[in-house]
Amino acid sequence: MAEIHLQNITKIFDKKARAVDDVDLTVTDQEFMVLLGPSGCGKTTLMRMIAGLEYPDSGRVRIGGRDVTDLPPRKRDIAMVFQSYAVFPHLTVFENIAFGLRMKRVAKPEVARRVEAAAELVQLSPYLARYSAQLSGGQRQRVAVARAIVMEPAVLLMDEPLSNLDALLRLNFRAELKRLVAELKTTTIYVTHDQVEAMSLGDRVAVMREGRIVQIGTPMEVYDRPATQFVGSFIGSPPMNFLRGRIGGANGHSSVHLGDQEFTVPLSIGRTDGDILIGIRAENIEAESTPVAGAIAARTEVVEPLGSHLLLTAVVGDQRLKIQARTDFPAQPDGPVWLRPRLSNDPRLPSLLLTSSATSASTQRANDPRRLNRSRPRLYPHQWSRLDSAGAIWLRRTWTSAVPPKTTASGTSPPR
Ligand code: ATP
Numbered sequence: 050m051a052e053i054h055l056q057n058i059t060k061i062f063d064k065k066a067r068a069v070d071d072v073d074l075t076v077t078d079q080e081f082m083v084l085l086g087p088s089g090c091g092k093t094t095l096m097r098m099i100a101g102l103e104y105p106d107s108g109r110v111r112i113g114g115r116d117v118t119d120l121p122p123r124k125r126d127i128a129m130v131f132q133s134y135a136v137f138p139h140l141t142v143f144e145n146i147a148f149g150l151r152m153k154r155v156a157k158p159e160v161a162r163r164v165e166a167a168a169e170l171v172q173l174s175p176y177l178a179r180y181s182a183q184l185s186g187g188q189r190q191r192v193a194v195a196r197a198i199v200m201e202p203a204v205l206l207m208d209e210p211l212s213n214l215d216a217l218l219r220l221n222f223r224a225e226l227k228r229l230v231a232e233l234k235t236t237t238i239y240v241t242h243d244q245v246e247a248m249s250l251g252d253r254v255a256v257m258r259e260g261r262i263v264q265i266g267t268p269m270e271v272y273d274r275p276a277t278q279f280v281g282s283f284i285g286s287p288p289m290n291f292l293r294g295r296i297g298g299a300n301g302h303s304s305v306h307l308g309d310q311e312f313t314v315p316l317s318i319g320r321t322d323g324d325i326l327i328g329i330r331a332e333n334i335e336a337e338s339t340p341v342a343g344a345i346a347a348r349t350e351v352v353e354p355l356g357s358h359l360l361l362t363a364v365v366g367d368q369r370l371k372i373q374a375r376t377d378f379p380a381q382p383d384g385p386v387w388l389r390p391r392l393s394n395d396p397r398l399p400s401l402l403l404t405s406s407a408t409s410a411s412t413q414r415a416n417d418p419r420r421l422n423r424s425r426p427r428l429y430p431h432q433w434s435r436l437d438s439a440g441a442i443w444l445r446r447t448w449t450s451a452v453p454p455k456t457t458a459s460g461t462s463p464p465r
Contacts, residue, residue, distance in 0.1 A: 051113045051126070051203035051236040052078050053099065058108035060094050068094040070260035072108070079234045085247040086257030087283065092240040093208055095257075099238060100206055101125050113203055128202035132209040134193035136181040142168070143177040146195045167199040170229055187218040194226070198233060205230070205237040211246065223249055244284045248272065256280050281328050287360065290334075290370040292327045308366030310345040312389060329390060331373040336361060337387040338379050344387035352380045363388065 053076040060069040069091040076082040084092040097103040099110055101122035110118045117125045128149070136145050146164045155163075168174045171191040181189055190210060197205060211219045211226075227250055230237050241247050247254045248268040255265045256279075264276040275281035281289035295306040304311040305327065337344055350369070351362040354376065361372040361380055365388070372388065374380060 052076065052111075053082075053204060053236060053238065054111040055095075055099070056109045056111070058095065058098060058105050058110065060091070060098060060103060061106050067260045069098070069105075072260075072262055074255060074262060074265070076236055076238060079236055081230055081237045081239065081250060081252045083247040083251035083254045084238060084240045084257060085244060085251075085254050085284075086242065088242055090257040091260040092242070092257055096206055096208055096238060096240050099204075100127055100129055126203040128197035128200045128205055130193050130197045130205070130207040130210045132212050134190050134210070134213070136184075136189045136192045136196075138180065138182045140181065141177065142173055142179050142181060142184070142192055145181055145192050146173075146177075146199050148196060149200050163199050163201070164195075167195040170198065170232065171195045172225070185218075186214050187222055190214060190222060191225075194229070198229075198235070202235065205233070205235045207237065208240045209242070210239075212241075212243075226250065245286070248284070256283065275328070278326070278328070285330060287331050287371040289328050289330050292329070292365070292368050292370060294325050294327050296323065296325050307345060307368070310365070312343050312345055329370075331360065331371040333391045334370070334372045335389050335391045336363075336372050336374040336378055336380070337389070339387065341387050341389065344389040347386050347388050349380050349382060349384050349386045352382055361386065 053074075055072055055074040058069055058072045058074075059067065061067050072095060074082075084095060086092055094103060098105050099112075101110075101117065101120060101124075105118065108118075109116055112125055112127070137148070140148070143164055146167055147160050150160045150163060164177070165174070168177055171194055173188065173191050173195060176184065176188060181192060184192065190213070194207075194210065197207075211222055214222060223246060230250075239247075239250060251268055253265055253267055254271050255262045256271060257263065258279055264271055264280050266274070271280055272284055275284065275289060278291055281291065292307060297304055297306065304313050305325070307327075335344075340346070345365060347363040347365045347370075349361050349363050353360040353362075357376070359374040359376055359378055359380055361374055361378075363370055363372055363386055370388075372386075380386065
């Protein structure tokens, strides 16, 4: 069992910079958890505290039920793989992989057995006698991974291990790594700022911003149900569209207004009048080349052919949005286009998220780390609303004024 439990972890550098701010996180045994966030959000610092390379200003680190906060790295039963793979050029692949085992004075036959098994896993068996200077970047990175897994650690920590590889190698090695970690079943924490890597590898993804975890969920949860506008914008390419609008109800229907246009939402949702922020992904918008009932008129600004689809940038009133269209869609720059939300057949997958337009600014203010210790009430955007194919729309007040629930291992996903 190697569950990792972080409790109220804070790290402040130079008495002022809160690199990690009161983080709670549980990574279950054998789970692959990705820490994802923009540069400087505290991912590496958090990872280094788990490794024992950095001491937290407050909070406790537990691995496998044992409090390891005060233990040095070598007593934590962890292995790390870094971005700079730090492979020794004067040693052969075999000796590089065996390095940690030799330091631990493991018996020679056991070293040979474990090195060969690890090399087999990362497909380096034919290269064991080579010096690492004779290897490609991808092979060197595999040596670094083998050197970590040969220790048979309870926990594997990886800090941007693919970022020194070129795009194609990275793509191939990503799939290899996924297979490998699934085979090893070691609890793994993986740091990256690359959202595609995070989505592809993680059982769950913890999205960080300014030292805090803002959402934890499966890749599809954070993609489909971003807890904040920041998450929706950070995950996905293109980012989720966010449009300011208004919603109003009459005659058993509700209408969403965008500028001077509107589209109807099938069911009345009671008290719904007011400003809203609409979150919708490019692939959830249907583009039409002629006027269609229920669609709103827009103007195509840019057409980008991306092979499998077209990416359109369209303008509605004074707002821009991205739309994914079929390659045969007759789009022309500066031409007219009609848009409507494409509703999912799976009620668990919302295609349109509605929240109060006040969320953006107020949430950003509320989540500002500089304000976190103030005792006034804060606003939190936990309650996105949902429009699904059954015509159900969920719209609640999007915040509570009480002290917010903390982001825990179960995450802060929007309500179902
Ligand atoms: P990147 O993706 O660029 O590596 P990151 O999310 O891993 O970024 P960290 O390296 O954890 O971010 O840094 C978080 C914050 O803490 C940054 O503002 C950084 O400048 C600061 N920081 C990190 N290490 C130190 C240090 N030793 N002394 C002072 N400040 C530090």
